[in-house]
Amino acid sequence: MRTLKFLLQKEFRQIFRDPAIVRMILMMPIIQLILLPLAANYEVKNVKLAIVDHDHSSYTQQMINKITASGYFQLTGVSNSYNEEMKLVEKDEADIILEIPAQFERTIVKENKAPLFMAVNAINGTRANLGSAYLQNIIRNYNQDIRMQWIQKPRFNDQPRIEITYSNWYNPHMNYQLFMVPGILAVLLTMVGAFMTSLNIVKEKEVGTIEQINVTPIRKHHFILGKLIPFWILGLVVLTLGFGVARIVYGIIPLGSFVTIYAFAMVYLLAVLGLGLLVSTYANTQQQAMLISFFLMMIFILLGGLYTSIDSMPEWAKTITKFNPVAYFIEVIRMVVIKGSTLKDISKQLLIMFGFAIVLNGWAIFNYKKRM
Amino acid sequence: MSSVIVNNIIKTYSAEKKSVVNALNKISFEVDKGELFGVIGPDGAGKTSLFRIMTTLLIADSGTASVEGFDTVKDYKEIRKQIGYMPGKFSLYQDLSVEENLEFFATIFNTSIKENYDLIKDIYGQIEPFKKRRAGKLSGGMKQKLALCCALIHRPTVLFLDEPTTGVDAVSRKEFWEMLKQLKKQGITILVSTPYMDEASLCDRVALLQNGSVLSIDTPEKITKQFAKQLIAVKTENMYELLQSLRECTEVENVYPFGEYHHVVLKSNRTINEVQQYVSAHGFKDAELKPATANIEDCFIELMRNQ
Numbered sequence: 001m002r003t004l005k006f007l008l009q010k011e012f013r014q015i016f017r018d019p020a021i022v023r024m025i026l027m028m029p030i031i032q033l034i035l036l037p038l039a040a041n042y043e044v045k046n047v048k049l050a051i052v053d054h055d056h057s058s059y060t061q062q063m064i065n066k067i068t069a070s071g072y073f074q075l076t077g078v079s080n081s082y083n084e085e086m087k088l089v090e091k092d093e094a095d096i097i098l099e100i101p102a103q104f105e106r107t108i109v110k111e112n113k114a115p116l117f118m119a120v121n122a123i124n125g126t127r128a129n130l131g132s133a134y135l136q137n138i139i140r141n142y143n144q145d146i147r148m149q150w151i152q153k154p155r156f157n158d159q160p161r162i163e164i165t166y167s168n169w170y171n172p173h174m175n176y177q178l179f180m181v182p183g184i185l186a187v188l189l190t191m192v193g194a195f196m197t198s199l200n201i202v203k204e205k206e207v208g209t210i211e212q213i214n215v216t217p218i219r220k221h222h223f224i225l226g227k228l229i230p231f232w233i234l235g236l237v238v239l240t241l242g243f244g245v246a247r248i249v250y251g252i253i254p255l256g257s258f259v260t261i262y263a264f265a266m267v268y269l270l271a272v273l274g275l276g277l278l279v280s281t282y283a284n285t286q287q288q289a290m291l292i293s294f295f296l297m298m299i300f301i302l303l304g305g306l307y308t309s310i311d312s313m314p315e316w317a318k319t320i321t322k323f324n325p326v327a328y329f330i331e332v333i334r335m336v337v338i339k340g341s342t343l344k345d346i347s348k349q350l351l352i353m354f355g356f357a358i359v360l361n362g363w364a365i366f367n368y369k370k371r372m
Numbered sequence: 373m374s375s376v377i378v379n380n381i382i383k384t385y386s387a388e389k390k391s392v393v394n395a396l397n398k399i400s401f402e403v404d405k406g407e408l409f410g411v412i413g414p415d416g417a418g419k420t421s422l423f424r425i426m427t428t429l430l431i432a433d434s435g436t437a438s439v440e441g442f443d444t445v446k447d448y449k450e451i452r453k454q455i456g457y458m459p460g461k462f463s464l465y466q467d468l469s470v471e472e473n474l475e476f477f478a479t480i481f482n483t484s485i486k487e488n489y490d491l492i493k494d495i496y497g498q499i500e501p502f503k504k505r506r507a508g509k510l511s512g513g514m515k516q517k518l519a520l521c522c523a524l525i526h527r528p529t530v531l532f533l534d535e536p537t538t539g540v541d542a543v544s545r546k547e548f549w550e551m552l553k554q555l556k557k558q559g560i561t562i563l564v565s566t567p568y569m570d571e572a573s574l575c576d577r578v579a580l581l582q583n584g585s586v587l588s589i590d591t592p593e594k595i596t597k598q599f600a601k602q603l604i605a606v607k608t609e610n611m612y613e614l615l616q617s618l619r620e621c622t623e624v625e626n627v628y629p630f631g632e633y634h635h636v637v638l639k640s641n642r643t644i645n646e647v648q649q650y651v652s653a654h655g656f657k658d659a660e661l662k663p664a665t666a667n668i669e670d671c672f673i674e675l676m677r678n679q
Binding site (some may be wrong): 207 | 425428429431449455462463466468476479522642
């Protein structure tokens, strides 16, 4: 015990003497939590729309007014030539071209229907999708409006109509930040737990201090615990800081209890610390550890459900996410923060995380040798 | 009773393109208790590999080694309790202070600075004024003293020092060897490796190591006595041309630069006068020739040639 106490004391001394680490631990959660949720947003606004109007009637005028009034679109060009507008698309000054054929108003009045043409720049898939969907929606509404004007009184119900109303459960205002902040917290915890630990151990290898330590009778588990415990504590500190930022900046207060979140985070940290230890047994230089970390982090984030929903991934990708500890934590922290899930609701994930912790730490300890 | 026994140790490393480097090739020697034993050899001779095997950090491909009767593979835990090791590279925590480093190593050996202060007093006394300073901010000589203190803090029975004087100035080197002599008086067996031949004479016995093989093991005196050939030292204005010229001389077996002189090893039954004549005839009229006594470096070069 005395040895472990001293190892911990030494480790904390070293951590707090390295201004870069202290700054990272304090600034990383604050900056990432303030910047990312504000900047990253699924809502598509300011879609640049170019209109080719061959009709110039009052109907087209009304339609254009309705589109621009929606707030989603920014009119970047109105002209008579499709080719001219296409040039705007090529220069990336327009996302969607809406072409209104000549005698649009006349056709719609006479024949009760009229075609419109929409060309979408599909380089940015999300923007193209959502932009065209918005535009279609607006035009459909407009179509209904003009028909309402024609029909003075209901003559007969030509077709049964289904009207849909909806309410957003758990996140009634579809607050994007409520969705992002917990996810980013999960990623932050992973960085502290896995990557700072691996860098710390590999640093001892690189500087050569491990050679001096290895010839001492120090027990393997003492050394490993001495490395893991400080980062376990730091991880919880970062989580607490993160919740502080979430509350102050976004007013996010978890619906579920903090006990549930911290209980899961404690087990989760065990698992990612094991991962860090494992990386450190394979890497010999900090550069190698860094590269492995980047590689893993990319996969963890992109296949973790932080930005894109795991449910919409192909089957094989879903299988991969089952081996991604970050995915579980993101899921759990969102469940608890947004939905108010209890320990009982997350017991399955908790059990899986215990499994991760045992496998990763076991593998790492097996692979850690006090020789060269 | 031997303190360290090394028996037929072989260690190879795989290098690029499937080639294999023989770092240690059937090394055997014994070190007596309380002896100051030097392992002398140029860079790449295998000194560090040998030290790592003896300190249980590395496992040999074949052969056995034991320290204080404990096998380096089976009883490595016992050995780690008993030995002090100072790696060639400064391996203390640079971001911890002098005192914290010492305290840390005392603790992991389950002892305290106070308990063994008498052993390190002379050495630690020199760096104690800087005990609050971080180890990384110390000068080279002071770092080395601190490393020695940390290796000694648990009162080891055998001390392994891997190139302790490399990169240290002449004065600090001299001081360091004085310290080793003091430690020897305490009955500690000391194994020290060095690439500096002049340090060999400070050891009780030395092993000359070259390309993973032992050339000779004996006391420095005996090794130098074994040098049977006649040796002369030559000096002139144009040393380089003199070296070139002497290499072609038929009386000369070997010639190499040696400080401000060239050392010339004569073939048997040749005399200094014959070389004098040769040198004069080749335009080095003012050349100064004198008989020289061989030291370890001369022996080393001779042994290398015969290998």
